Amino acid sequence: MYSAPRSILAVAVFLMSSLSGTVAFPQTVKFIRRAAEPLPVANLPLGRAPCIRESGSAVSLSYPATPARGDVKSPCDASAMSMRSVNPCNPASLTQIGCKTSRDLVQEDLAAMGKPGQKILRARDRVLEILQTENACSAWFREKDSNPADTFRTLGFEVDRNGEGFVLESKGPSNMTIFRNPYVAKVFQGDGQYATVTINTNGAFFYAMAGVVELWKEGGPISHRGPRLTNVGPYAGDTINAQMLVLLHEFGHVLDLLPADENNVDGKSVQNTNEVVRFCRAEIESKARRGALSAWR
Numbered sequence: 100m101y102s103a104p105r106s107i108l109a110v111a112v113f114l115m116s117s118l119s120g121t122v123a124f125p126q127t128v129k130f131i132r133r134a135a136e137p138l139p140v141a142n143l144p145l146g147r148a149p150c151i152r153e154s155g156s157a158v159s160l161s162y163p164a165t166p167a168r169g170d171v172k173s174p175c176d177a178s179a180m181s182m183r184s185v186n187p188c189n190p191a192s193l194t195q196i197g198c199k200t201s202r203d204l205v206q207e208d209l210a211a212m213g214k215p216g217q218k219i220l221r222a223r224d225r226v227l228e229i230l231q232t233e234n235a236c237s238a239w240f241r242e243k244d245s246n247p248a249d250t251f252r253t254l255g256f257e258v259d260r261n262g263e264g265f266v267l268e269s270k271g272p273s274n275m276t277i278f279r280n281p282y283v284a285k286v287f288q289g290d291g292q293y294a295t296v297t298i299n300t301n302g303a304f305f306y307a308m309a310g311v312v313e314l315w316k317e318g319g320p321i322s323h324r325g326p327r328l329t330n331v332g333p334y335a336g337d338t339i340n341a342q343m344l345v346l347l348h349e350f351g352h353v354l355d356l357l358p359a360d361e362n363n364v365d366g367k368s369v370q371n372t373n374e375v376v377r378f379c380r381a382e383i384e385s386k387a388r389r390g391a392l393s394a395w396r
C-alpha cells in the first residue's frame with residue numbers, strides 16, 4: 100500500500116562554474132519529499148507537494164550555502180500532463196484480468212506511446228539485456244534483488260511533458276555562476292516492483308541541448324540565451340548511453356541499492372551516478388556499440 104510518506108528522486112543535470120575557472124558537475128539528483136497520502140496511480144501527477152531545490156551544496160565544503168534555493172521553481176509543482184505506461188498486471192491494480200506472464204504489457208504500452216515511448220523502450224530493452232546476463236552490472240543489482248531483470252521488467256514509465264526545459268542560470272556566493280539543467284527522471288525511493296519511473300520529455304533523456312534562462316535575484320529581468328549541451332554522467336544527452344544510465348540509476352533507487360540523494364547534498368547524486376558508471380559502464384558502452392553496429396546493417 101502507499102500510505103507511508105515516500106520520496107521522489109529525480110535525476111537532473113548540474114553544471115557549475117566559477118569566475119576563476121570552470122568546474123563541471125555532470126549530474127545531480129533532486130529529491131522531493133512528498134506528503135503522506137494514498138498513491139493511486141491515476142493521481143500520481145496531481146497534488147504534488149511544492150519542491151525545494153537546492154544548489155551549491157554539491158560544489159564543495161567551500162560553498163555550503165544553497166544559493167539558488169527559493170529562486171528556482173521546481174518543475175514538480177507543475178501539474179503534469181503525462182502519458183504513462185502502467186502495468187495493469189500490478190497486483191495493486193484492479194484490472195489484472197487477462198494478465199499473462201508471457202506478455203510484456205509495459206513494452207506494449209511504450210510501443211504505443213509514440214516517439215518518446217520508442218526511446219524509452221529501446222533503452223529499457225538494452226537494460227534488460229544487461230540485467231539478464233552475468234556481468235558486473237547485474238551482479239551489483241543482485242546484491243539487492245536476486246532477479247533484477249524480472250523486477251525491472253515490472254517498472255512502468257510515464258513522461259512529464261510539462262517538465263522544465265531550460266537551463267537555469269543564477270548567481271551563488273562569491274559571484275559564482277550556477278547552471279541547473281532540467282531534471283531527467285524521477286522515481287520513488289525503494290518502491291520495488293511496479294514502481295513508476297517518470298521521465299522529463301524536456302530533459303537530457305530526450306534532448307542534447309537546452310536553452311539557458313538567467314535568473315536574477317530581487318525580481319530582476321529574466322533573459323534567455325543560447326543553448327547549452329546537456330549530459331548524464333559522462334554521456335551526452337539524448338544518447339542511448341545516457342538513456343541506459345538514467346534507467347539504471349533510477350532502478351538503483353527503486354531497489355534501495357543507491358542511497359537517496361536529496362538535492363544532491365554533498366554531491367550524492369553525482370556519487371550515485373558515478374557508482375552506476377563504475378559497475379555498469381562496460382555493459383552500457385558494449386550495448387551502445389552493438390546497437391550502432393546493427394544500425395549499419
Ligand SMILES: [Zn+2]
Nearest residue numbers: 108128360371
Ligand atoms: Zn539518484
